[in-house]
Amino acid sequence: MGALRIDKISYYGDNYEFESPELNGILSIIEGPNGAGKSTFFNLLYFGLGGKVEEFESSSDTKHEQIVEDKNNYVLLNISISGQPFVFMRKIGDNNITIHEITIDSDVGKNKLLLTLPIFRRETAQRIFSDWILEKLNIPVVEIYQGGKNFKLNFNDLLRLIYHNQSPDPQGIYKPADNSSFLSDSIEVRRAIFQILVGKTLLALYEAVGQLKKSERELTLAKDVLKEYQSIVQEILNEYGFREVTNNVFLQQQINSNQEQLEKLQLARSQRVSTRPSPNEFLSALDIDKRDLGMSSKDLRDLDEKLGGLAREKSKLIEVVNSINLDLERISKVLFTHQNLELFSSDTCPYCLTHVSRVSGHCVCGNKVDENDYQRFFYSTSEYIEIYTSKRKSFETVKMAADDIDNEFKDLSEVRKNLALRILKLENRINTSYELNETQLNDLNIEQYEEKIFEIRDKLNELTQALKMENKIADHQREYEYQKNLTESIRQKVNLLDSAAKEELRARVMEFDKIYNDLMTRVLADCRTASINSDTYLPIINNGTYREASASVPKRFLYYLTLLKMSLTEDIPYPKLLLVDTPETAGIDEENLKRMFEQIRDVKSETEGFQILLSTGIGKYPPEFEHAVVMRVRTDNKLLKRRRQLAS
Amino acid sequence: MDNNEKIKRRLNFISGEDFYFLTYEVMILLDVLTTANGEFKDHRKLAYLIEIISNSNVINVLMRYKGKHVNNAHDKELLFSTFINGEIHEREIFKLILAFDKKGYVTINRSVHTEVLNIKLRRENLPAQFLINDVFMKDRKNAVILKQLVKRLSVLSFETFITKIYKEYGIQAWAL
Numbered sequence: 001m002g003a004l005r006i007d008k009i010s011y012y013g014d015n016y017e018f019e020s021p022e023l024n025g026i027l028s029i030i031e032g033p034n035g036a037g038k039s040t041f042f043n044l045l046y047f048g049l050g051g052k053v054e055e056f057e058s059s060s061d062t063k064h065e066q067i068v069e070d071k072n073n074y075v076l077l078n079i080s081i082s083g084q085p086f087v088f089m090r091k092i093g094d095n096n097i098t099i100h101e102i103t104i105d106s107d108v109g110k111n112k113l114l115l116t117l118p119i120f121r122r123e124t125a126q127r128i129f130s131d132w133i134l135e136k137l138n139i140p141v142v143e144i145y146q147g148g149k150n151f152k153l154n155f156n157d158l159l160r161l162i163y164h165n166q167s168p169d170p171q172g173i174y175k176p177a178d179n180s181s182f183l184s185d186s187i188e189v190r191r192a193i194f195q196i197l198v199g200k201t202l203l204a205l206y207e208a209v210g211q212l213k214k215s216e217r218e219l220t221l222a223k224d225v226l227k228e229y230q231s232i233v234q235e236i237l238n239e240y241g242f243r244e245v246t247n248n249v250f251l252q253q254q255i256n257s258n259q260e261q262l263e264k265l266q267l268a269r270s271q272r273v274s275t276r277p278s279p280n281e282f283l284s285a286l287d288i289d290k291r292d293l294g295m296s297s298k299d300l301r302d303l304d305e306k307l308g309g310l311a312r313e314k315s316k317l318i319e320v321v322n323s324i325n326l327d328l329e330r331i332s333k334v335l336f337t338h339q340n341l342e343l344f345s346s347d348t349c350p351y352c353l354t355h356v357s358r359v360s361g362h363c364v365c366g367n368k369v370d371e372n373d374y375q376r377f378f379y380s381t382s383e384y385i386e387i388y389t390s391k392r393k394s395f396e397t398v399k400m401a402a403d404d405i406d407n408e409f410k411d412l413s414e415v416r417k418n419l420a421l422r423i424l425k426l427e428n429r430i431n432t433s434y435e436l437n438e439t440q441l442n443d444l445n446i447e448q449y450e451e452k453i454f455e456i457r458d459k460l461n462e463l464t465q466a467l468k469m470e471n472k473i474a475d476h477q478r479e480y481e482y483q484k485n486l487t488e489s490i491r492q493k494v495n496l497l498d499s500a501a502k503e504e505l506r507a508r509v510m511e512f513d514k515i516y517n518d519l520m521t522r523v524l525a526d527c528r529t530a531s532i533n534s535d536t537y538l539p540i541i542n543n544g545t546y547r548e549a550s551a552s553v554p555k556r557f558l559y560y561l562t563l564l565k566m567s568l569t570e571d572i573p574y575p576k577l578l579l580v581d582t583p584e585t586a587g588i589d590e591e592n593l594k595r596m597f598e599q600i601r602d603v604k605s606e607t608e609g610f611q612i613l614l615s616t617g618i619g620k621y622p623p624e625f626e627h628a629v630v631m632r633v634r635t636d637n638k639l640l641k642r643r644r645q646l647a648s
Numbered sequence: 649m650d651n652n653e654k655i656k657r658r659l660n661f662i663s664g665e666d667f668y669f670l671t672y673e674v675m676i677l678l679d680v681l682t683t684a685n686g687e688f689k690d691h692r693k694l695a696y697l698i699e700i701i702s703n704s705n706v707i708n709v710l711m712r713y714k715g716k717h718v719n720n721a722h723d724k725e726l727l728f729s730t731f732i733n734g735e736i737h738e739r740e741i742f743k744l745i746l747a748f749d750k751k752g753y754v755t756i757n758r759s760v761h762t763e764v765l766n767i768k769l770r771r772e773n774l775p776a777q778f779l780i781n782d783v784f785m786k787d788r789k790n791a792v793i794l795k796q797l798v799k800r801l802s803v804l805s806f807e808t809f810i811t812k813i814y815k816e817y818g819i820q821a822w823a824l
Contacts, residue, residue: 326703330663333783337672340775343747344667353667353747378667387661 004137004575005080005611009045013073013092016066016640018044020631023613027600027628030615034582037639038615039166040064041631042581045613046163048077048088048097050119050129051156052178056092066640067092081136086114095119097129121152130154139573142206143213144192150213157193164560164580173538173556187536194537197563197574198512201504205497212494215487222480229476233469238411240462248470255463262456269449276442285445286433293426296419303416310409317402324395331388335381344378508572509534515565519558523596524551553588554596565603568610576610584620594622664702670737670744673698673787678754678769679779680791681802687757688802691765693809695741696734697801700813701790706730710797710817717818724819731814731821764806 011018020041032038040055043064047053055064067073070092077088087100098116117129131141133155142153160175167175174193177185195202234245246254338344349356349364356364363369379387433444513531520530520541528542539555560578567574584593593616600612601624614621621629633639663669677697682688700706709723718724745765748754752773757766771779780788795801798812814821 327663329786330666330669330702333672333787334663334666334668336781336783337668340778341668341671341751341753343671343751351743353743354750379661 003082003610004577005609006045006077006577006579006613007080007085008076008078009041009048010076010078011044011067011073011640012076013067013070013643015070015643016073017643018640023611023630025628025630026610027612027614027625028631029621029625029629030613030631030633031618031621031629032615032631032633033618033635036633036635036637038582038633040067040639041615041633042163042165042579042613044075045077045579046159046165047092048075048090049155049159050090050097050133051159051163058093081133084136099129099132121154128154130156134158137573137575139196140203140207140210142192142196142203143210144188151189153189153192153196157189158197160190160193161197161560161563162575162577162579164557164578164583166581166583166585167556171552171556173559191535191537195505198508198566198570198572199501199505200571200573201497202501203573205494205501208490208494208497212487212490215483215490219480219483219487222476222483226473226476226480230473233473236469237466240466246466246470248467248474251463251467251470255460255467258456258460258463262453262460265449265453265456269446269453272442272446272449276438281445282433282441285448286430288448289426289430289433293423293430296423296426300416300419300423303412303419307409307412307416310405310412314402314405314409317398317405320398321395321402324391324398327391328388328395331384331391335384335388338381338384346378346380348378506534508566508570509537511570512562512566516558516562519562519599520554523554523558523592523599527551530555553583553586554592556586557583557596558599561599561603564610564612568603578610578612578614580612580614582615582617584617590620593620597625598622600625664733665737667740667744669702670698670740671748672784673702674741674744674748675753675769675774675779676784676787677701677791678767679771680788681795682769684771686768686802688767688769689804690759690806690809691741691745691767692738692806693801693804694745695737696730696809696813697791697794698737698741699730699734701787701794703730704786704790707790707793710813711793713817714797715816719818727814727817728819728821731819 006023008022009018009020030038030041043053043055047056054060055062056067057063058068060068074089074091074094079086079088085102087102089098089100090096096116096118099114101114115132117127117132119129121128134141139158143150144153156178160177161173163175165175174190177189192206196206344353345355347356347358348354358364359366361368361370429444433441436444509532516532516539517530520527526542530539530541532539539559541551541555557580560580563574564576564578566572567576583596588596597614597616600614601622603610603612618632631639674694677694678688681697688694700710703726706726709718709727713719713723718727742765745754745756745767749756753770755768755770757768758764759766798804801809804812810821
């Protein structure tokens with residue numbers, strides 16, 4: 001996991017400026033009394049990392065006047081992630097961060113501009129600063145689903161367990177959220193912050209859950225597209241006269257056989273052009289027409305029968321429509337009468353139709369009855385309206401069914417019309433063909449072939465179109481199945497990771513407990529045991545009986561320190577950085593404070609470096625840390641320096 | 649009430665048997681068929697009249713076959729069904745008229761038979777414009793047509809009424 005280091009913090013404005021020394025040790029202490037600018041140091045740092053700092057906002061009650069009223073001012077952070085240096089620049093009052101990547105060995109491209117990213121996400125797909133830095137830190141963007149909403153955990157949220165801000169109430173452990181809302185500060189979110197910082201498998205799980213959600217969305221989409229396409233195709237095919245679904249194998253077969261027939265016909269026709277038919281052939285040609293006529297007549301009879309059935313069905317439906325319509329009219333009149341006269345209610349006697357005082361849960365006769373089962377004779381206004389709406393719905397359904405029949409009737413009538421025309425033509429041709437001379441007969445024969453050829457060509461066209469669409473459906477079907485399998489495999493992965501993550505988290509919590517207990521018992525004499533709640537991850541001291549106020553500072557500080565320590569021995573996402581702003585503010589005696597700081601001494605890393613930035617009062621640290629003090633601010637030597645006036 | 653219960657109640661609803669349906673039809677009939685001070689004799693006729701004016705198809709049949717017997721099976725069935733349904737609703741109409749009386753919408757005059765009610769509509773006690781509202785236009789129109797087809801509907805005896813509406817149209821019906 002990538003370690004985050006702060007190498008240098010600078011501030012430049014028209015009136016003030018500040019440049020920190022290089023912060024290259026593992027511990028850097030900023031020492032000074034209250035009001036000298038210790039918190040300004042951390043505010044600048046937090047602001048530079050995309051945080052919200054109220055003191056830098058002109059509308060704030062606690063605004064930092066020198067900074068808010070300064071002009072052309074910005075914060076510059078030199079940081080490194082896993083050893084790779086970057087510079088972040090953020091203007092005061094601006095919500096974008098510009099990131100420069102520093103390429104050390106290239107003398108031309110030094111300080112290469114990388115990109116400017118917004119801090120806030122305006123739309124889901126937007127890439128923001130947090131996405132960039134989390135990617136660099138190898139932490140995926142985790143989405144939390146809560147109450148039907150999803151919430152993306154940003155870098156600022158994770159900083160809530162990295163940046164130990166100055167807090168008058170350290171009980172909450174977590175730094176308060178920048179924008180505290182029901183969602184962003186929910187227990188779910190806080191749990192997730194802890195889990196992400198300590199659990200690597202958990203990260204994978206959250207990532208997989210994100211993939212699953214995405215895949216599920218795509219699956220639904222694929223399914224909808226498939227369904228939609230199928231219904232469109234069905235409609236088009238209906239227009240072509242395909243009454244039933246035919247898959248592409250059968251369509252191809254039909255195309256092939258039609259193709260063969262077409263070739264045969266074309267051959268026969270070209271032969272006919274060069275030769276004349278014999279009387280025998282004339283008779284057989286006539287036979288074709290006769291057969292055709294017979295079949296067409298049968299088709300016509302079938303069609304007429306079908307049309308008759310449809311007409312009967314339609315008239316039945318119309319009767320239903322009318323009766324529902326009558327009901328609807330009556331109900332509106334009933335409602336109107338009810339509203340005007342208010343004659344009956346559930347407390348109307350069904351015999352004399354006058355008001356009866358009925359005890360609730362009893363019938364008018366006095367016997368006990370379940371109010372719900374009491375079949376009243378009368379309805380309330382809202383019940384009438386309900387009856388009306390439901391009748392209205394059935395009216396529309398029946399109306400739609402009637403319209404469907406209408407459409408089918410229209411389609412079939414069109415088919416019938418063409419068929420009738422064809423029969424007429426055949427009859428004519430058969431009747432006149434006996435009177436034709438040889439040439440005319442030959443022409444007639446060719447005409448017969450051509451007619452057939454046209455018919456088959458039409459059919460072929462339709463079939464090819466249908467095949468194209470069937471193939472497209474098959475594509476969509478494959479896409480859908482692919483997405484289904486993908487979703488299923490991700491789901492299995494999620495399940496696997498889920499149990500692994502639970503296991504890992506349990507181990508992590510145990511480990512955390514061990515370190516935390518160790519640190520706490522070393523600092524506080526009256527602390528026997530310290531652990532964290534396995535559900536909320538908040539500390540429990542002496543099994544929850546310990547209420548000593550003076551313990552709240554170590555309780556919070558050592559919590560952060562435990563996380564840091566864990567990150568040095570375990571491969572967890574915690575970025576090996578601790579920012580601590582004047583922890584004594586919440587009240588702790590100097591001896592305890594020093595003992596608390598002494599615990600830092602034991603934090604050692606064998607592999608990679610880590611960094612602690614700490615601010616505290618003058619001399620309020622163990623003497624052995626003297627060498628780590630990088631800055632001493634005083635009331636007469638504040639953090640921000642007035643900029644040297646340039647001679648104009 | 650849970651959803652199933654609601655659906656059950658919805659399905660139980662039959663518009664032609666709803667008390668409010670009977671209410672507005674009775675009132676429209678009384679309004680159209682009687683004059684300002686006139687009385688409607690014999691409430692039983694109302695049960696049949698409701699069936700007739702609430703369905704324009706029935707009015708059409710009565711118009712088409714005026715002075716003749718109905719010769720079409722479908723139409724015959726339609727007209728006969730009004731006789732059956734009217735008979736079924738007779739008792740409901742009785743109850744309804746008594747309820748109207750209590751509310752002051754009508755005054756009742758018992759005739760020689762105490763079972764038979766003569767009714768006078770008290771239009772002044774009904775909400776203004778109620779009876780002539782557009783929603784009832786069809787029913788009013790049907791009632792007016794019927795009034796022209798069969799004269800003196802409000803004063804006819806029950807037996808004569810049955811004769812004029814059913815027997816003269818070739819429907820075997822009998823006064824109960």
